[in-house]
Amino acid sequence: MSILQVLDLGLAILVLAIAGWTIAARELFASVVGYVAYGLLLSIVWIRLHAPDVALTEAAIGSGVTGVLLVTTGARLRGAGGVETAAPPRLSQRLMAGALAVLVAAALAAVVLLLPEPAPTLAPEAREGLAATGLGNPVTAVLIAYRSFDTMLEKVVLVLAVVGVWSLAPDRCWAGAPAPLGRARPEGALLFLDQALVPLGILVGVHLFWVGADEPGGAFQAGAILAAMWMIVMISRLTEPPRVGARWLRLALIAGPAVFLATGLAGGGMAGGFFAYPAGFAKPIILFIEAFLVLSIAVTLPMLVAGPPRRSPQS
Amino acid sequence: MSLALDLFSLVAIGAGAFFFFAGTVGLLRFPDSLTRLHALTKADNLGLGLIVLGLLPRAGSLLDALRLIAIWVLVQLSGAATAQLIGRALSPRRAAE
Structure with a gap:
């Protein structure tokens, strides 16, 4: 057994142990911390599987943004009376949930273990088509060219999530601003950050978007990093969450999917197919779409964290 | 020359790993949150710094070396700020001042 295999085995055991600890933790906050650590370890696993694009996304979205969402949700639940004081689920419920989880895990394991050797793959085909798109990163090609319709719908789902959060606003606060994220008095350390x-x-975010065409990176990772920067500024109270009725905010939220869809429709008229890109212009068009996707993601994620409007629009 | 560089990498990364080990032991064994924080920040600063230093001769290009240093600086920034924030959150008396 080589040293890398030993490290891989240790990593796998660590991931399983932290997953178990996350489920077993008694306190909500501890469980969230476990989940964030689990996500970071998973991104190392993806690196070991030679999937740096997935690793970046897991670290930024799976661990970072989801972690912030869970922490703020936990804090709000505690403010609203606490989730830990609620009656624990009955033993039968827990057994059912456990059985369901075991069933899903067993099915997934069976699928992975029963894969024929060599596993079926579309990777050569994906690589062959790269030249036509002008891209160097096959993952970006899959996301924005081969399966662009799926990616467009994913962004629509994000907008729907924001609509869902906003719909929790009390009537008098509609179109107002969400509650501020941080404490009233900014801390020196936060201002330093x-x-x-x-x-x-911001530089790293723009860089990730730009290199995403040829190297690991892309719209989602770049958007998540820009979103994190906006959240840091909001948490240190240098800026407040915007009114959800603000026109620029609404435009920024739908810019990504709207430009994506408009380009797809234009492809129907100009390139001979829904979501077809004209030959020779694929790369500039893909970067154009991605730029608006970055904007939308960078605005969507902080608005999900900020939560529903809590102030009346006049104040 | 390459032997000397390899030796340098080995010593620096080994020392860095030691600081991470010591920091982890401190995190697990120290009695209260502030001292645990102290142990942790040493691992971040010195441990990662030494590991980056040891990796520098092995970087493929100047750009890669600069990236390694940038990673260390970024971790320094966030580590120092987070430690401050946690420390302040732990001591309500000082935060009130």
Whole structure:
């Protein structure tokens, strides 16, 4: 057994142990921390599986953004009377949930273990088509060219999620701003982070979007990093969450899917097929779409974290 | 020359790993949150710094080396700020001042 195999085995055991700990943790916050650590370890697993694109997404979305969402949700639940004081689920419910989880895990394991050798793959075909798209990163080609319709619908789902969060607003607060994210008095350390980290983070976000065409990276990872920077600035109270009725906010939210859909429709008229890109212009068009996707994702994720409007639009 | 560089990498990464190990032991064994925080930040700063230092001769290009240093600086930034925030959250008396 080589040293890398030993490390892989250790990593796998660690992931399973943290997953178990996350489920077993008695306190909500501890469980969330476990989940974030689990996500970071999973992104190392993806790196070991030579899938850096997935690793980046897992670290940014699966661990980072979801972690923030869970932490704020936990804090709000505690403010609303606490979820831990609620009656624990009955033993029968727990057994049913456990059985269901075991069933799903067993089915997934069976699928993976029963794959024929060599496993069926479309990778050669995906690589062959790369030249036509002008891209260097096959993952971006799959997301924005081969399966563009799926990706467009994913972004629509994100917009729907924001609509769902906003719909929880009390009537008098509709179109108002969500509650501020941070404490009233900003902390020095947070202001330091604003000054030092945020400019760098914006640079890294734009860089990830730009290199995503040829190397690991892309709209989703770039958008998540830009979203994180906006959230840091909001948490340190240098800026407040915007009114959800603001026109620029609404436009930014739908810009990604709208531009994506419009380009797809234009392809029907100009390139001979719904979501077809004209030959020779595929790469600029893909980057054009991705730029708006980055904007939408960077706005969507903080608005999900900020929650429903809590102030009346006049105030 | 390459032997000396390999030796340098080995020593630096080994020392870095030691700091991570010591930091983890501190995290597990120290009695309260502030001292645990102290142990943890040493692992971040010195441990990662030494590992990056050890990896520098092995970087393929100047750009890769700069990336490694950038990673260390970014971790420094977030580590220092987070430690401050946690420390302040732990001591209500000082935060009130």
